[in-house]
Structures are given as structure tokens and as C-alpha cells.
Amino acid sequence: MDLIPNPETTLPIIFAALMGFAILIYVILDGFDLGVGLLMPFAGDEEKDVMIASIGPFWDANETWLVLAVGLLLVAFPSAHGDILTALYLPVFVMLFGLILRGVAFEFRGKTATARGKAQWNATFVAGSLLASLSQGYMLGLYIMGLKSTSTTIAFAALTALCLTGAYAFIGACWVMMKTEGALQRRAVRWAKRGLPGVVVGLGCVSLATPLVSPRIFAKWFSLPEFAFLLPLPLMSAGLVAVIWLALRHLPDREDRWNWIPFMASSVLFTLGFVGMAYSFYPYVVPERTTIYEAASAPESLFIILVGACLVIPIIIAYTTLSYVIFRGKATDLTYD
Numbered sequence: 001m002d003l004i005p006n007p008e009t010t011l012p013i014i015f016a017a018l019m020g021f022a023i024l025i026y027v028i029l030d031g032f033d034l035g036v037g038l039l040m041p042f043a044g045d046e047e048k049d050v051m052i053a054s055i056g057p058f059w060d061a062n063e064t065w066l067v068l069a070v071g072l073l074l075v076a077f078p079s080a081h082g083d084i085l086t087a088l089y090l091p092v093f094v095m096l097f098g099l100i101l102r103g104v105a106f107e108f109r110g111k112t113a114t115a116r117g118k119a120q121w122n123a124t125f126v127a128g129s130l131l132a133s134l135s136q137g138y139m140l141g142l143y144i145m146g147l148k149s150t151s152t153t154i155a156f157a158a159l160t161a162l163c164l165t166g167a168y169a170f171i172g173a174c175w176v177m178m179k180t181e182g183a184l185q186r187r188a189v190r191w192a193k194r195g196l197p198g199v200v201v202g203l204g205c206v207s208l209a210t211p212l213v214s215p216r217i218f219a220k221w222f223s224l225p226e227f228a229f230l231l232p233l234p235l236m237s238a239g240l241v242a243v244i245w246l247a248l249r250h251l252p253d254r255e256d257r258w259n260w261i262p263f264m265a266s267s268v269l270f271t272l273g274f275v276g277m278a279y280s281f282y283p284y285v286v287p288e289r290t291t292i293y294e295a296a297s298a299p300e301s302l303f304i305i306l307v308g309a310c311l312v313i314p315i316i317i318a319y320t321t322l323s324y325v326i327f328r329g330k331a332t333d334l335t336y337d
Contacts, residue, residue: 007299008293011299011302012077014306015302016076016282020274021068022072024274026065029058029065029270031167032171032263034129034172035169037126037172038168038169039188040125041126045115048122050180050184051176052106052109054176058324075297076296077285077297087147092139098135101131102125105121106302108121109121135161136161137157138160140157141153142157144160144206144210147155147287159205166195166199166201167199174266175263177192186252187198189251192244192262196245197240199269201243203269207234220282231274233276237273241269244265248262
């Protein structure tokens, strides 16, 4: 404990940063494999196999970040964990049900001996992806609205559910574009072009709604010098949207160059949006109700948990990175042997 100055304030900030990092990595990594599931109805039968092969080595590890984020919320901010999950009980249940459907369908689609059975498991995989994406977007909208359930907040949550689902489909298309070639890659470029406006609308809706939630957030956005510090985020976001659009206009390239640009740029775009939200809601973990300092566990408990986190998180980063290094390059034919 003596190694950490002011543990009552320092440790909650450390754990809030770790939890935010885990959520961000989950949104990007599991976002693209959810997006691949959402796009499967628009692909041919053989293309579906290639799309599944493109996420096969990664999707299990991607979901580890969700488990880590929820675990950190539970052990570091137990009262906030209770408040948030109580308010979001139903969408959390729907999300978990969708993730279970995805896991079951992923395994059984390769075990069935008939085309009809495979089509049914493909449909189950798509349904699970859709349920998980919509529920996550709905939870995001309610969280932004302060976890209040009124007709207005529910309508906004429904809008963010659709926008986040579209954003996942977009980054999924960028992933397929990067991991495939030929007709499927050209199809992925078309999917991404159609999905980009939805990403812009979603970011715009969140950006417009967030400062209206409370006078405190409004002041953080539009008072000086805070406004000057925040201004680079929308400017950089606009620049990234332009980069993505220009890249999509020139893809697929004859020599298959630059196919990674839309995926990497969209990942940075998601990161900027997340940073803007974190800036807006800090220091609250339950919007306008509970700060990270009020919700935090005792410093002694947080210190012990931090020791464990310092051992576990590098391992998660290591095996996640290793999987992406080993299975880099284009997706190959799908096998279950």
C-alpha cells in the first residue's frame, strides 16, 4: 500500500481505467466478430464458411475481455455493479442468451451432416449475433441516459441499439475485407460503404445526447478551457471518417494493398468515441449518482485485487496477441478436424 500514493483516490482511478480498457478492447474485438455474424445472411453458402473461418481462432478470446470488465466492476465497484445490473437486468439476460446461441451454433454448424441443418445453425448464429448486438446498444443508450426508464430514454436506447448494431456490422465488413479476397472481399467493400453512414449517425446521436444528460456534462463540453481540450476528438473523428471513405472508394486494390486501413481507422474511431464518453462521465461510474470513489471497495481490498490484475491482464493480452499473430493473413478453408 505504501507504494501507491493516496490509495483512496489512486486505486479507484486505476481500476476505472482498467475496466474502461477492457470494455474498449471488447467492443472492438468482439464487435467485429459479432458484425461478421450479422452479415452472414448476405453471403453465399461457401462465403459463410470463409467468414466463420476468419473469426474462428479469435472469437473465444475476444469475449474474455467482457468477462474481465464485468469482473473488475464486481470486485472494484460492488455497489455500482448492483445498481447497473439491476437497471440493465433484462438486456444483460438477452445479451448472454445471444452469446450462448452464438457459441452453440458455432460448434454445431460444423457437426451437422445435412445442408438444412447447417442452414439452421447458421441462422442461429446470426440470431445470436443480432441479440447480443442490439442488447449491448440498448444498454449503452440507457447508461448514457442515466439508467432511467422513461419513454424518451427507452426510445433513445432503441436508437443506439440500432446504431451500435450497424457499427458492428460495419467493422465486421472491414474485417472480412481485410481477411478475404476475390468476390467476398468485393462484397465486403460494398457492405462497408453502406454501413459507414450508420456509424456516423450513431456517433452523432451519442455526441448530441451526452451533453444534454446533465448540466455538469454540458459544462465539461462547452466551457473554456475544457472545450479546447475536447475539440480535437470530433476533428480527428471527422478526419478518420474521411480516411475510411477514401479508402473504401479505392478498394479492393488490384495488388490487395491498404485493405487494413478501414479496419484500423474504424478501431481508432471507436476508441475516440469511447474516450469522449469516459471524459464526459468521469468521475461517475453510475451516471450522476455514484462516483468511482464512492463505489470503490476498501483500499486494502483494491490493492490485493490489483496484484492479481497485474498478473492476469498481461496473460490475457499475451494470448490474445499471440492468436492474432499466428493466424494473421487471409482466412483459409474452414475445417473442424
